[in-house]
Amino acid sequence: MEKSLIILGSTGSIGTQSLTVARQNGWRVTGLAAGSNVDLIEQQVREFKPLKVALFSEEAARDLKARIADTDTAVLSGISGVCEVAESEGDLVLNAIVGIAGLRPTVAALKAGKQFALANKETLVTGGSLVMGLAREKGIKILPVDSEHSAIFQSLQGAPENSLKKILLTASGGPFYSKTREELGSVTVEQALKHPNWSMGAKITIDSATLMNKGLEVIEAVHLFGVKADDIEVLVHRQSILHSAVELVDGAVIGQLGTPDMKVPIQYALTYPERANVAYERLSLADIGTLTFAKPDTETFKCLRVCIDAINRGGLVPAAANGANEEAVRLFLDRKISFLQIGDLVEAAAANQKAAHNYTIEDVFEADRAAREFVISHFGG
Ligand code: NAD
Ligand code: MG
Secondary structure, three states, X not given: OOOEEEEEOOOOHHHHHHHHHHHHHOOEEEEEEEOOOHHHHHHHXXXXXXXXXXXXXHHHHHHHHHHOOOOOOEEEEHHHHHHHHHHOOXXXXXXXXXXHHHHHHHHHHHHOOOEEEEOOHHHXXXXXXXXXXXXXXXXXXXXXXXXXXXXXXXXXXXXXXXXXXXXXEEEOOOOOOOOOHHHHOOOOHHHHOOOOOOOOOXXXXXXXXXXXXXXXXXXXXXXXXXXXXXXXXXXXXXXXXXXXXXXXXXXXXXEEEOOOOOHHHHHHHHXXXXXXXXXXXXXXXXXXXXXXXXXXXXXXXXXXXXXXXXHHHOOOHHHHHHHHHHHHHHHHHXXXXXXXXXXXXXXXXXXXXXXXXXXXXXXXXXXXXXXXXXXXXXXXX
């Protein structure tokens, strides 16, 4: 495969693993973008020699420009710079930015007609129908990087149209599985940052602990696979070996299994519909021994329930739930609110949002802003 890649969010957990996959496969990288990590992106520029690089932070971009003045890479800055990288020379854009900050770059890449791989689930949670509409109009298939959605996508290869009955979306349950609300009252940031199976960025790790991540993933799946939330069953599967499955109309259940390693779904999104002859750690089911499945506790972990309600109400409600969560997670990481307050604030902010079904991208940013403001004015700090 001769494909050139543009990696957005290149300094993060998914971004760096994407560059590992690119290195393993010998692919060219023509564009890089990230928030503010100058040291790491400088190294990445020196190794991959992209045509363009952007940092969202203006100050960090100025620093980078001075540091790489000896290279041929052009340095851009701000959201416009990140979007310009998304539209620049290169075949496939992988969006691994965290949060709603990834939405405008997604739109830019799709408008430019790029092949498009998506890790940034907040893109679909906040701008889902707009983004899916744009992809359809441009004839672009959005290639999922999120492990569960990749598993669903892989399981559907070869399934006839209209044969999908139901999605089985697996969840590790996070570090606090089986804890009561009372026990969750006193958990710390350090405990919440310790995920049992995956090593990921801080925001998604907290989202995994609250089950907000699974809620965001239900919404992501509704948009990617054109199903209703009612057609998605969330299953707690502690081992993270079955990455998700589909039930077809004839009752057959097809799933994708593997060790928990994001390089596998990343690589599949980048080689689809081909398979790379590059494997990472291989799965030994005999060593794993037992796979378990259980229903999630959506009373204690209310974020999952709030997200399902949000997508059922539709319109701007998921954007509000997401914006409230981004702000609440920030406050939790800054030790300004407790773990349980995250769910309470997300629930209240989502309830405060009108659905409004015909919305524009500016309405999405307004709902996001209002939800963040709601959280700031209600957290009691
Ligand atoms: P991370 O925090 O490790 O990395 C985020 C990246 O986004 C960094 O490069 C950061 O510099 C960049 N960024 C942040 N704000 C930006 C802005 N305004 N403009 C440009 N770049 C910006 O996060 P992550 O864990 O790699 O997750 C990235 C996305 O992938 C998230 O949406 C997450 O939900 C999703 N995801 C991650 C994993 C995982 O294993 N880490 C798995 C599935 C899905
Ligand atoms: Mg996932």
